Amino acid sequence: xxxxxxxxxxxxxxxxxxxxxxxxxxxxxxxxxARNRERGEAAVADVRESSGSxxxxxxxxxxxxxxxxxxxxxxxxxxxxxxxxxxxNAGLILDDRRTxxxxxxxTFGINHLGHFxxxxxxxxxxxxxxxxxVINLASDAHRMSRGLDFTDLMYERRKYNGWRAYGDSKLxxxxxxxxxxxxxxxxxxxxxxxxxxxxxxxxGRDGDLKGVMGWLVKVAGPLLLTPAKGARTSIHVATSEDxxxxxxLYWAKSKKRRPTSYGRDDESARKLWEHSEALVxxxx
Ligand SMILES: NC(=O)c1ccc[n+]([C@@H]2O[C@H](COP(=O)([O-])OP(=O)(O)OC[C@H]3O[C@@H](n4cnc5c(N)ncnc54)[C@H](OP(=O)(O)O)[C@@H]3O)[C@@H](O)[C@H]2O)c1
Numbered sequence: 001x002x003x004x005x006x007x008x009x010x011x012x013x014x015x016x017x018x019x020x021x022x023x024x025x026x027x028x029x030x031x032x033x034a035r036n037r038e039r040g041e042a043a044v045a046d047v048r049e050s051s052g053s054x055x056x057x058x059x060x061x062x063x064x065x066x067x068x069x070x071x072x073x074x075x076x077x078x079x080x081x082x083x084x085x086x087x088x089n090a091g092l093i094l095d096d097r098r099t100x101x102x103x104x105x106x107t108f109g110i111n112h113l114g115h116f117x118x119x120x121x122x123x124x125x126x127x128x129x130x131x132x133x134v135i136n137l138a139s140d141a142h143r144m145s146r147g148l149d150f151t152d153l154m155y156e157r158r159k160y161n162g163w164r165a166y167g168d169s170k171l172x173x174x175x176x177x178x179x180x181x182x183x184x185x186x187x188x189x190x191x192x193x194x195x196x197x198x199x200x201x202x203x204g205r206d207g208d209l210k211g212v213m214g215w216l217v218k219v220a221g222p223l224l225l226t227p228a229k230g231a232r233t234s235i236h237v238a239t240s241e242d243x244x245x246x247x248x249l250y251w252a253k254s255k256k257r258r259p260t261s262y263g264r265d266d267e268s269a270r271k272l273w274e275h276s277e278a279l280v281x282x283x284x
Contacts, residue, residue: 001028001239005080005129007122009033009061009115010090012043014201015137018231019087023238024051031076033061033090035068063090063114064100066283073121082129085238086122088115089137091169093204097160102283105154107162111169116176116276123189130188131244134180135237138173138193138250138259145171147262150271153279172272174250174259179269181248190247192237195257199230 006023010016011032024030024047032047034040040058048056059076062068076083091111100109119134126132144167152158155165177193184191200221236254237243243251250259262268 001026004028004084005031005082006085006087006238007031007033007059007076007083008087008089009063009118010137012036012039014203014227015196015199015230015234016087016089017043017047018227019089019234019238020056021047021051022228022231022235023085024048024053024056026239027053028085029055029057029080031057031059031080033059033072035060035062035064035090061090061118063110063118064106066102066114066117066280068101069114069118070121073118076122077125081125083122083125083132084129085133085135086119086126087135087137087234087238088119088173089135089234090115091137091139091203093162093166095162097155097165104279104283105156105160105165107165107169108153108155108172111166112172112176112272113276113279115173117280119180120280123184126189127184127187132189133238133244134177134189134191135234136173136177136191136193137234138177138195139166139170140195140252141167142171142174142263143167143260145260145262147265148172148175148268148272150275153275171260171262174263175265175269175272176276177250178248178264178266179273182266182269183273184247190244192243192247193250193259194233194237195250195252196230196233197225197252199227200224201227201230 006028012034061072098106174193
């Protein structure tokens with residue numbers, strides 16, 4: 001990975017931090033995104049020390065704010081003229097319905113829409129740096145979704161349920177990957193979605209999940225994969241030859257997997273892209 005620039009969202013914690021560590025260890029310049037400066041600085045110091053690389057930097061990015069997303073892209077482009085690997089790793093689950101700065105339901109807004117805007121703003125530099133890769137952290141939790149309801153993407157009409165919203169957002173990650181791959185055909189930029197396994201991280205632990213599910217996530221901790229093991233599929237897809245030869249696929253345990261039929265629906269993938277473009281431009 002010498003000479004390559006990797007950009008990772010949600011890099012201060014869990015799978016994102018381990019992905020950053022391994023890419024830095026392999027010689028890449030690693031730009032670690034975090035929404036909180038202090039947590040970001042601590043993670044950068046940790047990754048620098050453990051990887052033995054000084055080419056690790058912090059970029060402040062809050063995916064719940066279009067202003068922050070545009071500012072972070074600008075700062076990145078001031079510092080770097082190439083981008084070889086983009087890992088869209090940040091994600092969360094929320095027990096109660098919250099909204100982003102622009103008023104979008106937060107699970108959809110952060111896990112999908114923020115990453116949609118962020119990625120589309122980075123497409124030019126990715127194409128200029130080809131061969132390049134975009135990796136989207138999805139989840140087998142997409143199997144809980146029975147397809148996206150394009151009449152109520154923000155859970156305004158339907159009763160909000162954190163797991164349902166999360167499953168939908170992870171399905172959105174897979175559909176986004178599919179449509180992005182179609183649009184990137186012939187550019188030398190490939191994209192993949194990843195299920196990291198069930199991993200013991202900060203996920204759902206900082207008060208985001210309450211009640212029985214929050215308790216389950218905590219007590220299950222010791223049974224889960226370590227964050228380093230959880231980062232393996234992201235690393236594989238970011239670096240291996242086989243993942244560079246194909247695009248638009250879903251991976252788990254470093255192997256190609258079939259998502260649900262909802263995740264293979266090209267018409268929904270196209271529709272999600274169009275809705276996302278319209279939502280972004282209405283909020284701009
Ligand atoms: N853990 C699992 O079992 C599992 C399974 C399947 C898929 N995944 C996916 O893997 C990815 C990484 O999750 P993880 O398990 O490593 O969880 P984690 O430790 O909670 O890490 C999530 C990261 O996302 C960041 N984030 C949350 N909201 C953000 C926002 N508005 N703007 C920017 N960054 C934001 C968090 O920042 P803060 O530290 O500031 O909150 C954190 O750095 C997620 O996309 C998740 O859906 C995880």
